[in-house]
Amino acid sequence: MQVSVESTTAIERRMTVGIPSDQVDAAVEKRLQQTARSVRINGFRPGKVPMNVVKKRYGAGVRQEVVGEMMRDAYLEGIRKEKLQPAGYPRFEPKSTEESQDIQFVAVFEVYPEFEVKGLDGLKVVRQQTEVQESDIDTMIENLRKQASKWVESQDAAVEGDRLVVSYKGSVDGEAFEGGSSDNATIQIGANRMIPGFESGLVGLKAGDTKTLDLTFPADYHAEALKGKAAQFDVAVKSVSKPELPEVNAEFFAMYGVDNADAENFRGELRKNMAREADNAVTGKVKQQIVDQLVAAVSVEVPTALVNGEIDRMRQEAVQRFGGGAKMDPSSLPAELFKEQATKRVQTGLIFAQIVKDNGIKVTESQVRSKIEELATSYQDPEQFVEWFMSNPEQKAQIETAVLEDLVVDLVLKTAQVEDQVVSYEDSVKPLEKA
Secondary structure, three states: EEEEEEOOOOOOEEEEEEEEEHHHHHHHHHHEEEHHHOOOOOOOOOOOOHHHHHHOOOHHHHHHHHHHHHHHHHHHHHHHHHOOOEOOOEEEEEOOOOOOOEEEEEEEEEOOOOOOOHHHHHHHEEEEEEOOOOOHHHHHHHHHHHOOOEEEOOOOOOOOOEEEEEEEEEEEEEEEEEEEEEEEEEOOOOOOOOOOOOOOOOOOOOOOOEEEEEEEEEOOOOHHOOOOEEEEEEEEEEEHHHHHHOOOOOOHHOOOOOOOOOHHHHHHHHEEEEEHHHHHHHHHHHHHHHHHHHHHHHOOOOHHHHHHHHHHHHHHHHHHOOOHHHHHHHHHHHOHHHHHHHHHHHHHHHHHHHHHHHHHHOOOOOHHHHHHHHHOOOOOOOOHHHHHHHHHHHHHHHHHHHHHHHHHHHHHHHHHEEEEEEOHHHHOOOOOOOO
């Protein structure tokens, strides 16, 4: 077998392979003999079909099958011989596959990029620190009460936070427009789901009231024909409902998974959960800063095959997240929706992998178990959660990857320029603002 490799780009390779015809012919002959022993053809006993009949009926298919297998095996042998690391599957371009001739083909594929990660000491990271205060717990309890509130119809005037059922008809220049009317719309004042001024215009109205709202569509409104246009909405209020908050008692505690607890114990559980949430948020923002700076600073040519694979994973995630299930084909989602984020994910993975390699970072079993136990604290049966993850190779592998990423972040923080910043609990759980 003859192999030559050409570098067409920094990461694309063209491997030209030649396989002697006698090897191909011998392999085809052997496969035909195997076929002859098992094939059934009318007029012949099993195993007694003449070879010329077998060749005539199955020769072309067998040769195609054998050549395909030999191309695959030759490619793999070439990869080992040349010590290459393919990123994804090759594209085969046959040059010569005629019978009694040497087989020649080209395998086009990408390899993992070679690059260096330098300047970790130049990264600048803001690491937030916070402590959950009693006032934070009070705010959280009020938010939980609002989430668990019941809606009760009222004859009082609507205020911020109330929920109204209304009918409305919209018009622009006296003409109705598509999507501008509804006979039974539920609108919560302050939810900001309607165009500016619509919800606030309902404040003070009661069931049975009517009102005309003079509004303007935003300049960046999604419907091109309505951008920046002045509009009128004739609104009729059918009902006004106000939230009825639950009492803070044992029944309320049980709603959030804390049974047989008093107010002090419930607040203690909230404090632990909020502290964990803050820690996770702060850790996530530190990692995001590191990732953003590394991706911007390290030049990496990303293999298309890896990006396409990540796009497919993101399509699957999107379908699962939105409940499409078997009803929706993930491949129907446009690749462009995910390409930018997928590329960044692959870049991040390559950079982290290089840091792991350069520094000999390894994950231990105890570190994996510790991470799983940390995740298990938010579940009702932590032991069952831990055992399930430890015995499930696929899930365990995901945790190993997460631990490896944590170790990379820890390493970077030892050399980066880190500024510790004390913030409130509310600020600690807010997403990182984009520059």
